[in-house]
Amino acid sequence: MFGAGLLKGLAETARNFVGSYHDPARLPTVEYPERRLELPENARVFPFLVYDGADPERGLRCVACKICEKECPPQCIYIVLERDERGKPQKHPRVFDLDISVCMSCQICVEVCPFDAIRMDTAFEWSTPDRFGGLLLHKTDLAKPNRYYHQIHPTEAAETDARLAAEQAKAEAKAKAQAKPKAAPPQPAATPAAATP
Amino acid sequence: MAQTLDQLLDLVQQRLVALWPAPWQPWVAAFLGAAAIVATFGGLFALTTWLERKGLARIQNRLGPNRVGPYGLLQPIADGLKMLTKEDIVPRAADQWIHFLAPILKVVPVLLAYSVIPFGRHLVALDLEAGLLFFFAVGSATEIAVFMAGWGSRNKYSLLGAMRAIAQLISYEVPLVLSAVSVVLVAGTLSLPAIVDSQAGHGWAGLANWHVFTPWGLAGFVLFMIAATAKTNRSPFDLPEGESEIIAGHMVEYSGFKYALFYLGEYLSLFAISGVGITLFLGGWRAPVAWLDWVPSYLWFGAKLLGCIAVFIWLRGTMPRLRADQLMNFAWKFMLPMSLVTLVAAAMWHATATWTFPGAGLWRWVLGAALLLLPYRALSRSLTQRGRLGPRRYRFAD
Numbered sequence A: 001m002f003g004a005g006l007l008k009g010l011a012e013t014a015r016n017f018v019g020s021y022h023d024p025a026r027l028p029t030v031e032y033p034e035r036r037l038e039l040p041e042n043a044r045v046f047p048f049l050v051y052d053g054a055d056p057e058r059g060l061r062c063v064a065c066k067i068c069e070k071e072c073p074p075q076c077i078y079i080v081l082e083r084d085e086r087g088k089p090q091k092h093p094r095v096f097d098l099d100i101s102v103c104m105s106c107q108i109c110v111e112v113c114p115f116d117a118i119r120m121d122t123a124f125e126w127s128t129p130d131r132f133g134g135l136l137l138h139k140t141d142l143a144k145p146n147r148y149y150h151q152i153h154p155t156e157a158a159e160t161d162a163r164l165a166a167e168q169a170k171a172e173a174k175a176k177a178q179a180k181p182k183a184a185p186p187q188p189a190a191t192p193a194a195a196t197p
Numbered sequence B: 001m002a003q004t005l006d007q008l009l010d011l012v013q014q015r016l017v018a019l020w021p022a023p024w025q026p027w028v029a030a031f032l033g034a035a036a037i038v039a040t041f042g043g044l045f046a047l048t049t050w051l052e053r054k055g056l057a058r059i060q061n062r063l064g065p066n067r068v069g070p071y072g073l074l075q076p077i078a079d080g081l082k083m084l085t086k087e088d089i090v091p092r093a094a095d096q097w098i099h100f101l102a103p104i105l106k107v108v109p110v111l112l113a114y115s116v117i118p119f120g121r122h123l124v125a126l127d128l129e130a131g132l133l134f135f136f137a138v139g140s141a142t143e144i145a146v147f148m149a150g151w152g153s154r155n156k157y158s159l160l161g162a163m164r165a166i167a168q169l170i171s172y173e174v175p176l177v178l179s180a181v182s183v184v185l186v187a188g189t190l191s192l193p194a195i196v197d198s199q200a201g202h203g204w205a206g207l208a209n210w211h212v213f214t215p216w217g218l219a220g221f222v223l224f225m226i227a228a229t230a231k232t233n234r235s236p237f238d239l240p241e242g243e244s245e246i247i248a249g250h251m252v253e254y255s256g257f258k259y260a261l262f263y264l265g266e267y268l269s270l271f272a273i274s275g276v277g278i279t280l281f282l283g284g285w286r287a288p289v290a291w292l293d294w295v296p297s298y299l300w301f302g303a304k305l306l307g308c309i310a311v312f313i314w315l316r317g318t319m320p321r322l323r324a325d326q327l328m329n330f331a332w333k334f335m336l337p338m339s340l341v342t343l344v345a346a347a348m349w350h351a352t353a354t355w356t357f358p359g360a361g362l363w364r365w366v367l368g369a370a371l372l373l374l375p376y377r378a379l380s381r382s383l384t385q386r387g388r389l390g391p392r393r394y395r396f397a398d
C-alpha cells in the first residue's frame, strides 16, 4: 500500500537516531584532538633520520651518499656533505633538509638508502602558520633515535636491526678471516724454514 | 496556584500595561504582545537550528555540533555572528528594490500570522472572528516574497527556484486549506480560540476530544502536515531550494543578513503552520488527559510544538527530495482527492453527531474509517499501477 515505504524509511532513521546513543556501531565518530585512533603499523607520513646511541649528531646512520636526494621524485631533499678543515669528506651530512610541503610520502628515499638511515615517520600534525619555514625540516628536526623507530614500526625496526647485526657479524667474520691469512703466512713460512735444515 | 501559573503571562502583561497612562495602554499591550512573540519565536528559531543539526547528525550516525558551548548549544550564536559579519552583496543586474524588499516580506507576514494563534488559555494576541482565514491569507504573502527574490535577482537559478516555489506553494495551498476546512466544518467557526474550545472535554477512557482522535481528523492531520511540509519548503519538498540542482534557488544571490532573514522566515512559517496544525487537530493548548490539566496551557502548546518540530526534522533526515513532476502528481492526484474525501468524512461525522442509539460511537468510527480507507486503497492502487507515482520508467531509443 501507498506510504508503507515511507514508514519503513522513518523506522530506519529512528533506529539510527536511538542507536547512536547506546550502540557504538551506530556512532563511529572518534573525537580527534581528545581521542585518537591507533595508527596501523605501516602508517607512513614523512621520512625521518635514524640515529644509534645517544647523540643525534654523531649517531646518524646517514653517510651523506646523496642517493636519496637524487632518487626523490619531487626533489625535496637537500644534502651538503660534511668536510673537515682540509676538505676531506666526512661520511656525515652537514645539512640535511627535507621540505615536507613537497614530499609526497612515496617512500622511495627509504627504499634506496643503502644504510637504513632514513625511514618513514607516523607523525602527521604538521600544521603551521608559516608555510615556508615551518614546513622545511632540518637535520635536528629529522633525527630521531632508533628507540623511536622501534616504537612506531616494531616489526620493521626489528628486522632492520637483525639484518644490520647479521651484516656486522659477517663483516667481522670476514675481517677475522682476512686477518687470519695475514696472521697465518708466517706459519707456513716458518715450516719450510724448519724444513730447510 | 495552578490557575495563577496558567495565567502568569497574562498577569505579567497586565502589570506592565498598568504602569502606563490610560490612553497609551492599548498600544503598550499590543507592543508587548508583539515583542513577546518575536522574542519567543526568535529564540525558538535559534534552538531549532541547533536541534535540527543535532537530530540530523544523530540520524546520520554523527555527533553534530558540540564544540561551541556545552553540547554545542551556543552554535546558533556562532552561526548568527558569521551571517552578520558577511558581506552583503547586491548583484549589479538585480532589481535593487525588489531584491531588498523580498527578505523583509518573507518575515513580516509570518510574524503577522502569529497574532491569531492561541498559545495558551486567553493567550492570543488578536482574537479575530475569521482568524483561520487571516492566517492563510497572510501566510500566502510569503509566496510573493519568494517570487520577488527569484525575479529581482536576475539569475537563472533564482528564477527557476522561484518558478518551482510558486508552482509548489500554490498547489499545496489547496490540500492545506481543504484539510483545515474539514475542521471548520465540524467546529462551525473560523476563530482559532473557538476551534480549541470545540475540542474541550474528555471522551472515552479519559482521552481528550481532539480532532486527531477521529478518523477524519487523523487523515486531515496527516494531509495537513504533508501540505505544511511542502508549504514551508522543507525536505522532501525542498525543490525551490534544491541545493544540489539549482544551488539555493531564489536565495542564490543573497548573502549575509538577508540570507539569514530567508532562513528565519522559513523557520518562523514552520512554527506558525505547526501552531495552526496543533490548534486545528491536536487540541491547541489543551492537555491530552484530564488529570494533567494542572500543567500550564502554554507549556502544553510548547510541548506539542516541539513534538511537531521533531517530526519535521525526522522527515527531513529520512526522505530524499522529490522530482518536480512527482511533486505535482502527488499534489493534484493524491493530496487533493484525499483531502476532499476527508472533507466528506468530516461531513459524515458532523451529520451523525446526533446519533444516540447504543454502539453509535463505534458505528461512526467504522463508517468514518471505511469512508477514508476505501478511497485511499483505490487511489493508491490506481496510482501505483499506472505508474503515475513511483519510479519513472525511462525509454531509450535502441
Ligand code: SF4
Pocket (backbone or CB within 6 Å): A047, A071, A072, A073, A074, A075, A076, A077, A098, A102, A103, A104, A105, A106, A107, A108, A109, A110
Ligand atoms: S618519501 Fe618520496 S618524496 Fe618524500 S623525501 Fe622520500 S623520496 Fe622524496
Ligand code: SF4
Pocket (backbone or CB within 6 Å): A061, A062, A063, A064, A065, A066, A067, A068, A069, A079, A112, A113, A114, A115, A116, A117, A118
Ligand atoms: S639517507 Fe641514506 S641514501 Fe640518503 S644520503 Fe643518507 S645514507 Fe644516503
